[in-house]
Amino acid sequence: MTDAFQPKDARVAAINCTACGSPLPALAGHRARAMVCSYCGAVMDRHAEYALLARYRDMPRPDGPFRIGLSGEILGVMQTIVGIVAIRAQIEGAGYGWTNYQLYSPTHGYSWLTWSDGHLTHSRKTRDMPESGGHFAYKAPLNAAGRAFRMYEHYVARITYLEGELTWIPSLGDTTEVIEAVDPPYGYAVVIGETETEFEFTSYLDRAQTMAAFGVEDTFPRALGVHGTQPFIAGSFHTALSKAGKWFAPIALTLGLVFAAIGAGQKITETLIVDTDRGGSIVFPLNRPDRLAEVRLSANVYNAWSWYDMELTNEETDETVAEFDGGIEYYEGYDSDGKWTEGSQTVTFRFKPPEAGAYRLTITTGDPQSARLPVRVEIRENVMLSRYLFGLGIFFALCALSLWFRRARFEAKRWGDDEEEDD
Amino acid sequence: MTRIVFVIFSLATGAATYAGVAGLGGEDKQIATSIRSGSGGRVGYIGGVK
Numbered sequence: 001m002t003d004a005f006q007p008k009d010a011r012v013a014a015i016n017c018t019a020c021g022s023p024l025p026a027l028a029g030h031r032a033r034a035m036v037c038s039y040c041g042a043v044m045d046r047h048a049e050y051a052l053l054a055r056y057r058d059m060p061r062p063d064g065p066f067r068i069g070l071s072g073e074i075l076g077v078m079q080t081i082v083g084i085v086a087i088r089a090q091i092e093g094a095g096y097g098w099t100n101y102q103l104y105s106p107t108h109g110y111s112w113l114t115w116s117d118g119h120l121t122h123s124r125k126t127r128d129m130p131e132s133g134g135h136f137a138y139k140a141p142l143n144a145a146g147r148a149f150r151m152y153e154h155y156v157a158r159i160t161y162l163e164g165e166l167t168w169i170p171s172l173g174d175t176t177e178v179i180e181a182v183d184p185p186y187g188y189a190v191v192i193g194e195t196e197t198e199f200e201f202t203s204y205l206d207r208a209q210t211m212a213a214f215g216v217e218d219t220f221p222r223a224l225g226v227h228g229t230q231p232f233i234a235g236s237f238h239t240a241l242s243k244a245g246k247w248f249a250p251i252a253l254t255l256g257l258v259f260a261a262i263g264a265g266q267k268i269t270e271t272l273i274v275d276t277d278r279g280g281s282i283v284f285p286l287n288r289p290d291r292l293a294e295v296r297l298s299a300n301v302y303n304a305w306s307w308y309d310m311e312l313t314n315e316e317t318d319e320t321v322a323e324f325d326g327g328i329e330y331y332e333g334y335d336s337d338g339k340w341t342e343g344s345q346t347v348t349f350r351f352k353p354p355e356a357g358a359y360r361l362t363i364t365t366g367d368p369q370s371a372r373l374p375v376r377v378e379i380r381e382n383v384m385l386s387r388y389l390f391g392l393g394i395f396f397a398l399c400a401l402s403l404w405f406r407r408a409r410f411e412a413k414r415w416g417d418d419e420e421e422d423d
Numbered sequence: 424m425t426r427i428v429f430v431i432f433s434l435a436t437g438a439a440t441y442a443g444v445a446g447l448g449g450e451d452k453q454i455a456t457s458i459r460s461g462s463g464g465r466v467g468y469i470g471g472v473k
Contacts, residue, residue, distance in 0.1 A: 240425040248432040252439065259443050292446030312454070322457035351454040352446065385449045388439035396432065 017042055018050045025069055028082040028104045028165035036083070036162040036170075038068070043162065045169065056172045059161045062086035064099040064115040065216045068164045072214030074113065074122050075203060079103040081113070081214075083164030089155040089178075096155075102166055110167050112200075113210075118223030119230060120205040121187070125198055130190065139415070142181040142188065145201055149181035149188045152228045152415075184414075185231040204229040226413040234403055245399030252396055256389035263384035265294065270378040276308065277372060279364035283315055284379045286353040292383040295349040295361060297328060298376040302345075305329035306373060309366035310349075315358035324349065325366050328375075350383060 013026045015035065019042035024035060034053075035044045041056035062084070071080045083102030088095060098116035105111075111124040128145035136154035143149070159174045177192040187202035204227060211218045234242070273280035286293050299306055307327040313320050329343040353359065361379070365372060411417075442448070 236424045237428075240428040243425055244428040244432045247429070248436060252436055255436070255440060255443075263443070290445060292449050322454045324451065324453045324457055326453075349451045349454060350446070350449050351451055351458065354458055383446060383449070385443045385446055388442045389436075392435055392439045 015050060018044055019052050019055060024164075026165070027069065027080050028102075028167075029106065029109070031110070032082065032102075032104070032165040032167055034166045034169045036164060036166065038163050041162070043170070046165070053169060054171060056162065059163075059172065060086075062097065062099040062161050064101070065211060065218070065220055066101050066113070066115070066214060070214045070216070072210070074103070074205065074210060074213065077105050077108050079105050079108075079111070079113070081164075083166045084161065085159060085163075085166065085170070086161030087157045088160050089157045091153055091155045097160070099161075102164065104165075113205075114202075116227065117225060118207070118221060119227040120207050120210050121202050121227070121229055122205055123187075123189070123200045123202040126188075126201040127199070128201070129199060130188075136179045144181075144188050144199070145186075147183045147186060147188070149183045149186075151179065152182045152187070153180045154178070155180075180228060182228040182414075184229050187229040202229055204231060226410060228414060230414065232407050232410045234406065238403060238406070241399045242401075242403035245396045245401075249393055249396035249400050252389050252393035256386045256393055259384050259386035259389055263386050265292070265380040265383035268379040268381050270376065272374055272376050273363055274374045275372075276306075276363065276365040276375055279362060280377075281360050281362040282377050282379065283358060283360045285356075285358050286381055287356050288382055289353045289355050291352070291381065292350045292385070293353055294378075294380040294383045295351075296346060296378040296380065297326075297348075297363075298346045298378070299328050299371075299373045300345060301328050301330045301371055301373060303331050303333075304371040305343075306375070307365065307367040307370040308375065309364050311362045312351075313360045313362070315360045321354060321359065322351065327366075327370070 014023045015026050016022065017024055017037040017040060019037060020040040022037060022039040024037060032046055035046050035050060036042070037044070041059055042052055043054040043056070044050040045053055064084070066081050068081050068084065071078060073079070080103065081101045082104045085100045085102065086097065087100060088097045098114055101113040101115070103111045103113050111122060114121045114123060126145060131143040136151055138151060140151045141148060142151050155178055157176050157178050159170060159172055162170050162172060179190040179192070181188045185204035189200040189202065191198045191200060207223065208218060268284045268286070269282060271280070271282045295310070297308065305327055307325065309325045310323070311320060312322045326347055326349060328345060328347050330341070330345045331343055332339065332341040334340070361377065363375065363377060
């Protein structure tokens with residue numbers, strides 16, 4: 001029955017289809033029960049002289065990067081693709097499809113490589129049964145194989161395509177009830193058939209690594225969405241950003257608080273100018289030209305505004321250093337929302353003195369319409385700003401939290417919690 | 424990578440601390456302009472001489 005079959009990959013044994021005579025590679029071990037012809041869809045019994053059992057013509061070939069005969073290493077074991085089974089399922093009203101590749105290893109037996117929306121997983125049968133039985137409940141715990149899985153999906157899988165050597169005698173349209181649970185990067189499935197229930201353990205695979213192992217060039221579209229078993233893997237830069245942010249956010253925010261507490265500087269002097277029409281002045285020393293000095297005006301302005309012209313002169317040279325003006329305005333009242341206020345009874349002006357020395361600040365009312373009220377003038381030196389440290393602290397905190405947000409978004413996609421958002 | 428980011432964040436924290444102490448960007452624009460003009464900002468005064 002067998003003869004020499006020479007595909008491109010390697011010299012392997014082959015049989016001829018008992019229905020159409022086409023040469024078919026015989027790659028699987030003896031336990032494989034069925035051989036499905038790649039050309040005519042004939043299903044043959046490998047354990048009964050390749051007797052013809054059924055024939056499915058014009059089966060739609062499923063999407064996927066692999067073909068029968070390719071070999072590669074998966075999870076440290078050399079595997080050969082010996083069969084292909086395409087599955088369709090309705091999950092919460094939506095149709096999904098994926099391609100299962102039957103794998104054979106002379107040392108490890110049979111398992112599955114699954115291509116689903118560009119994701120790759122490896123599944124093998126396991127004898128580890130769930131610690132407790134029961135029905136499917138979304139996100140409910142399912143402990144098995146020493147892991148704490150959470151139930152993910154419940155569906156009925158239907159076979160839509162068959163090819164190659166398979167471990168059972170399949171029929172097109174066969175259905176199986178499946179309960180899937182996940183604990184990324186692993187999954188666990190309870191496969192409930194008509195006569196028996198089987199359990200499968202799944203591992204999420206690195207797509208690039210797996211395709212390279214099988215010598216397949218990855219020209220396929222990017223993986224869609226987040227697979228149930230896909231682990232969240234942050235890039236090294238993002239991880240470093242988050243780690244550094246956790247350290248530096250509290251440092252920057254603490255420094256910002258210290259600056260806010262002591263940044264008001266030292267009061268040099270203060271005075272009260274009663275008659276601002278006549279004007280008044282205040283003389284003060286400024287010893288730190290590299291630091292901010294501050295003029296703070298306060299007046300008991302109420303539902304009014306006042307405007308001041310100011311002149312800063314060097315007391316020793318009598319040279320005008322700066323001229324500036326500014327006002328105080330404060331309003332308050334009541335409306336339907338209650339009390340409201342607007343403005344402030346204090347205004348500050350900050351500057352850097354051109355050099356250390358004595359200065360005089362002269363203040364007069366700057367507008368005929370201005371309110372005439374006594375104004376308190378306060379001069380401060382060595383004023384510091386906390387805004388940069390607070391800004392940086394917020395940035396660092398966002399860096400630290402970004403990884404958490406990204407992980408949360410990833411998990412939301414995994415569990416379909418973001419569907420509303422995507423709509 | 425972590426070491427590089429830690430160095431960058433250290434430099435940024437140092438720069439923000441220096442900027443806060445030195446009061447960079449904290450000057451009142453009108454006063455700063457007036458001081459920079461060298462004449463007290465008054466029209467008619469040239470060269471900073473009153």
